[in-house]
Amino acid sequence: MITLSSDFGSPYPAAMRGVLLSRTDARLVDVAHDFPRQDVRTAAFWLREVLPYFPPAVHLAVVDPGVGTARRSLVIRAGGHALVAPDNGLVLPAARALAASDPDSHKGATAAHGTDLDIYEWDAGDPASHTFHGRDVFAPAAAAVHEAGVGAIADLDCVRPADGYQELRFPEPEADEDGVTGEVLVVDGFGNAVTNVPGDVLAGRFGEQVAVNGDPAPVVRSYARVAAGERLLTVGSHGNAELAVNRGRGEAAFGVEPGSPVRLAW
Amino acid sequence: MITLSSDFGSPYPAAMRGVLLSRTDARLVDVAHDFPRQDVRTAAFWLREVLPYFPPAVHLAVVDPGVGTARRSLVIRAGGHALVAPDNGLVLPAARALAASDPDSHKGATAAHGTDLDIYEWDAGDPASHTFHGRDVFAPAAAAVHEAGVGAIADLDCVRPADGYQELRFPEPEADEDGVTGEVLVVDGFGNAVTNVPGDVLAGRFGEQVAVNGDPAPVVRSYARVAAGERLLTVGSHGNAELAVNRGRGEAAFGVEPGSPVRLAW
């Protein structure tokens, strides 16, 4: 199984599908191709949230503002999964989540940089284009990794241990006696503002009001627990605190966007 | 085969794909994930139009403004098909269409509420989230139904006959001597306004003018029978009368939207 993720919109992903299907009979599964263009951070968040639901697979992911520059191409082994992506941090959070969630997670001697990930560089020489490595570099790499098997990545011709890689971590919230200070990581298509504050902090507060950036909102278990159009604070499906409006757009009602600070005060 | 339908946009459907593929090797086929958000009625219309073209399958459909409330989760058997969805009427019109169109339609003793549908409640206990039952309730249910087979739904652990369910029916048009009065059910992506008036009423009128809400429009067999930009009345692919503009947007030219009354006068 190979999953595909990108910010390519349409129809560029189809060229990747064609290249893959010319080289493998693997099942292809789209994750998303409409990540905000060239927004590595947002795509990294969603990949971290979604990929752990998949069975072991090769995950091809391309959000690549540095295409055609000297940035590395990476193949990362995380448990029974492999990730193929440009070296800009895009799949690091997902790789860590996959390694942590996979019962057969590999934590072997070849792990780079003291993590339980095996991080390789993929160097296939001179690609056909300098502007579409999804088609000309990453799709062929993903097909090769799939055909060899996740356990045989190190044996592939174009592969060598990476001598470095770009990290990407999401900020941690800070808790104090009176509340928690975090930030909005992403806004989903419904307008729900997903924060980096773990939902645990709301555990004992359902039914209560919490001040969100100074304005109170009720803490509820799901959107429809308040009237249509009303603001609410809930625990989203990713397990984090989420600013939402029942049948409306939370990001507008709370006046936040990705990166906005969020103070929850008890 | 499992079909997937939702109003989730992207990337939430990928989490459902992952959950399904962790539990079944079934072929997955997307119907649509861009139904208007939380618009159960429009999605119900399209599911009724599209699902009957599929061979027997498990149809997973989620437009679920009541997620996390006490609304039931349903598994419905309709002929050789099964539908898995929240109990808000979403798949009732499709289920009836599937039962009517399937030559092997099951009309057995366990049928609930005097229809030829078997309607079950799915209760999987306490799901992982209160906000994303597509991932945490309906995808696992659809996988279980697929693995058991449509004929064995009643034997599944989480299943019991539903003690009720929410109905959804589209309004019927009213015909009189001088014409028909109906309404616009949906507007498609081309801007064609699909009405609830059966196309039969136009059968003898091709080439003629019919007054649509007082303004005459020609009745033609297809869009390009009038000049670009011209209004027309035709029989759409769903078999209903449709207000359209050749290479333009019918809903704008006729000044209608979903729910608008439509009077066709002879």
Added chain:
Amino acid sequence: MITLSSDFGSPYPAAMRGVLLSRTDARLVDVAHDFPRQDVRTAAFWLREVLPYFPPAVHLAVVDPGVGTARRSLVIRAGGHALVAPDNGLVLPAARALAASDPDSHKGATAAHGTDLDIYEWDAGDPASHTFHGRDVFAPAAAAVHEAGVGAIADLDCVRPADGYQELRFPEPEADEDGVTGEVLVVDGFGNAVTNVPGDVLAGRFGEQVAVNGDPAPVVRSYARVAAGERLLTVGSHGNAELAVNRGRGEAAFGVEPGSPVRLAW
């Protein structure tokens, strides 16, 4: 394998999927369903660029402003591939590209019109609708061609050699001593304006400035070789000269749209 392309948006493609899956177990692969509505020319460009990356397949493509008129339905054999589409030029550029790129390209005696393509008309009689031939004509035809095999198209009941077909060719650029004059063929989702000027003309000019419609822009190998927001001229993944902005929209910065003339002056 059957690929699907259209301007249908959603959910109409699902009806085609259902019809196909009722008639064949073929793998279905989406190319795109969001081609600009009724824009045969833009879709024809993308099909030409993308389809040659696929292994031998049946390619179902529908952008069909003339649906329901007397326009033919075509089945075209190009090498090991087949294309099923309305007769409006939509798949002609792709068919020529497939015939040219396929090592087993068929150039047999039945070729119509002196090309290496076999062009057939598909006549399935009276379809169920006059407005959705993607579902009622082309999907059944694609399934039949897939089941028969690309080598047996001529034997199918509904098939006869086409007595004509509509051509579609993209304009050729004109080179002179001082530069090249071409035009913008399409603008992609990133805002890159793809011209009809072959990238070869830029081969010796990387690092130099070239006047684009009178204003100089640097010729670079990839977008990130200039600062964010800066204009550039590069060779896109289709091999043509492309007007772009690093992390921005080239079509806006260069003031062009599809059809705009482009003069590159040395």
